[in-house]
Amino acid sequence: MTTGSSFLELVSVQKSFGQTLVVKDFSLTVEKGEFISFLGPSGCGKTTLLRMIAGFETTSAGAIRMAGVDVTGKPPRERQIGMVFQAYALFPAMNVFDNIAFGLKIAKWNRRQIADRVAEMLSLTQLEGLSHRFPFELSGGQQQRVALARALALRPQILLLDEPLSALDAKIRVSLREEIRQLQRKLGLTTIFVTHDQEEALSMSDRIVVLDKGRAEQIATPHQLYNAPASPFIAEFVGKLNRLTMVRGAPHTGELDFDGLKVTANSSLHGGHEGARLIFGLRPEAIAFGEGPAGANRLSAIVEDVDFLGSILRLKLRVGNEILFMDQFNNRRNLIPERQAQVEVYFMPEDLMLLDESAGTA
Amino acid sequence: MMKSHWHKWVRDWSGVAPFLVFSALFLIFPTMYLIVGAFRDSHDHFTLANFLGLLAPEITGSFFVSLEISAVSAILGMGFGFALTWAIAFGGLPAQLRATIVTFCGVASNFAGIPLAFAFLASVGRIGFVTSGLRHGFGIDIYAMGFNLLSVGGLIMTYLYFQIPLMVLIFLPVLDGIKREWGEAAQILGANSWQYWRHILFPMLWPSVIGSAILLFANAFGAIATAYALTGSSVNLITLLLYAQIRGDVLHNENLGFAMAFGMIAITGISNFCYLQLRSRSETWLR
Helix, strand or coil: CCCCCEEEEEEEEEEEECCEEEEEEEEEEEECCCEEEEECCCCCCHHHHHHHHHCCCCCCEEEEEECCEECCCCCHHHCCEEEECCCCCCCCCCCHHHHHHHHHHHCCCCHHHHHHHHHHHHHHCCCCCCCCCCHHHCCHHHHHHHHHHHHHCCCCCEEEEECCCCCCCHHHHHHHHHHHHHHHHHHCCEEEEEECCHHHHHHHCCEEEEEECCEEEEEECHHHHHHCCCCHHHHHHCCCCEEEEEEECCCCCCEEEECCEEEECCHHHCCCCCCEEEEEEECHHHCEECCCCCCCEEEEEEEEEEEECCCEEEEEEEECCEEEEEEEECCCCCCCCCCCCEEEEEECHHHCEEEECCCCEC | CHHHHHHHHHHHHHCCHHHHHHHHHHHHHHHHHHHHHHCECCCCCECCHHHHHCCCHHHHHHHHHHHHHHHHHHHHHHHHHHHHHHHHHHCCCCHHHHHHHHHHHHHHCCCCCHHHHHHHHHHHCCCCHHHHHHHHHHCCCCCCCCCCCCCHHHHHHHHHHHHHHHHHHHHHHHHHCCCHHHHHHHHHCCCCHHHHHHHHHHHHHHHHHHHHHHHHHHHHHCCCHHHHHHHCCCCCCHHHHHHHHHHCCCCCCHHHHHHHHHHHHHHHHHHHHHHHHHHHHHHHHHC
16 A cells, blocks of 8 residues: 655665675665565575664665654664564563553553553454463464564554564464554555565565665566566566576577477567577466467476475476476366376467576577 | 383383482482481480570571571672673673683582682682782782681682682573563663663563572582681581581580581572572573
8 A cells, every 4th residue: 555655765775794795775765654575585685674774783874764854873762663573572571461561651651541552452463362461371473463563552653574474384474464464554554574485575565675685686566576577586586487498599580499399489589699598487377288379389298297285286397308397276177187198288478588698509 | 012011111210210219319318317307306206306406596606607608609699690691691702702701610610619718728818829929019918908718708709709600600591591682672662771671671580680699599508518628617607517516526416417407408498499489480481
């Protein structure tokens, strides 16, 4: 949900630890009420960026503005931020009520106001009846809800979530991420979410910032990121991808040689030098059984293996000397191919994503 | 089936059996023996006279001296030990220095008795090298200033040699359990350092601090070898008096000795009970 006004701005932010530059010239504008995810592999700088926004890390260069106010040098307590940590970080000697009330007590609210706000937060996070329990008496999911309630109690301007779901088991992770998203929408809260789990980022975010080696590789909606990745790194990092090496045929036709088979690419990929070796990406779900519509690239393949992933069947196909992965929705009516069976599959030219044009010549 | 069950039983218990036998022979049976003995006279008749005997000024005095030395050495050990542990845990010291200090504490906490007494006599005794060095090098005569190693104060100082390292060993795991995120969560919720200490760390740490101090107290209360080696009988400790009672060189009333030991067991037992209660409370929070 966005309202169109820039609320959080990171302007050419940099961070170095000694000689190592861990965040490089990072700029981002976040609108009020927007849910942004920082996604990237371990060590890409996403947590460092979040900690700079929180004020736990100083910036080596650049500026951070919140609601138009420069907060670059301000301590965390003056930034009006709520934060949820990966390991909950609940105060162990305090019960649920006191954990949620902590920030309110520090802000010197009176008893009545504190009790009302804590009750509101308990209701919002579905923790009614647990206010007298201590953190060690709660499950991981409940603890993370308390952490969320504590972070929201002071009505922060921005909510920072530092991999809040990674310590939870798979089922709770999915239900809690839906709850967090609903809450965020309900409160219209500007939120930054750090994760290394692309499924979480894709399902929850308005926009995703993919980071690699301290640099923003792409800032885009989940749909754009998955379907139009800006770089080979993103194409391979987000979702599963087949890497296909092909040799360019007649440039004006867009014809390609894939291990002796003729395939065609989208017209936007026409041109270039004949004989050039190109690396393409192809999503497993872009491959389907059958002959497909006119213009489809048709391949004859041998089924090497079938992985049953619940809602999805992942088939490992051999096409000549190349291996392709193909995803198919699991459906009772679909026949599951036998191993070593020969199958006919197809994909559309527009599903080929050019990853690398500089792979040499054949 | 029966045979395999029997084999499993033997395998499960064989490891712990020597310990159980050892505990029974040298802890449980002697304790029972002295408890029973505390209620008997020299003719093996039931009596409470031994406990009335504990009220003799000499015995109550020795209990008080022991309690005083134990309490003061425990409080000082807790204070200095806490500061040292904090410096080790959060002082940003090189990892190698931390490992060295912890290893030293492991050795020092068990360094007691005649070697410890000799070490202190050799350094801060009347002709010890530190005493002489201060006298000749700086013109400072610590004995002329009132210091006496063979006194209650001297004994407390000597006890600190093993009390402070023991505090470090007990308390370091507690401080290692403090998570950086607690401080950060408190900061982002508006707390300053004092408020973080006051509302979060203090309620969490006090059971461990007090529990550790109680353990140091029990540790000092039961000590005898260091005191005996250092002061002989010039400091009236309950352990030294008990030793005299049981050995029977001068005073010989074995059953009174049993009653004194009973009193000591009660004090150390209560101390250990309190320590375990406080520790389990703290561990519940920190797990």
